[in-house]
Amino acid sequence: MEKLHGTQVLLRLLSEDDVEPLTAILAQPEIARWWGVYDAARVRKELLESELPAYAVEVDGEVIGSIQYDEEPAPDYRHAGxxxxxxxxxxxxxxxxxxxxxxARHLIHDRGHHRLVIDPQVTNEAAIRCYESVGFRKVGLMRAYERGPDGRWHDCLMLEVLKDELT
Structure with missing residues (x-):
């Protein structure tokens, strides 16, 4: 789906016009802390041209971020992150x-997933609170899971939500 309407946000598939505002957002110290250094070429390659569906997050016509998902297609392990x-x-x-x-509603109702996952760094408390507020639960610690912008390996949490737990 090209557009998904939330209560406060509009999610729409990324376009070339989103590269500049997303590059500026990713350059903010609080964002770069988790995501690393992005220039326009990296935004274009990893978000706009990726095989993974990526959406601009808009509020009142302004791009304020991006959200993307990936899917595990194997029938016995089907889920999305x-x-x-x-x-x-x-x-x-x-x-x-x-x-x-x-x-999450799109992935469950339109894409047929029964389970969704997300994996923030354990120190990203604001992100964890955000995900828990919609029903995600901590299910495990993944040690040395992600190489951070600082070049070191960081622990991440595995959080999941099942279809009937989404708030």
Whole structure:
């Protein structure tokens, strides 16, 4: 689907016009802390041209971030994962929860998933609170799971939500 409507946000598939605002958002220190260094070429390659569906997160016509998902297609293990970033000046307003909930509903109701996962670094407390607010639960610690922008390996949490647990 090209557009998904949340309560506060609109999710729409990325376009070339989104490269500049997303590059600026990813350059914010609070975002770069988790995502690393992005220039326009990397945004274009990893978000716009990726095989993974990626959406711009909009509020009142302004791009405030991006959310994307991936799917495990094997029938016996079918599930989807997602990832999100929002402009740091938009944190704490419910936009992240609304974006996650909106994409989760699409993945469950339109794409047929019964289980969704997300895997923030254990120290990303704001992201964890956001995901828990829509029903994700901590199910495990993944040690030395992700290489951070600092070049070191960091622990991440595995959080999941089942179809009937989404709030």
């Amino acid at each position: 997602m990832d999100l970033f929002l402009s740091s000046d938009r944190h704490g307003r419910g936009y992240g929860s609304d974006a996650v909930r909106t994409l």
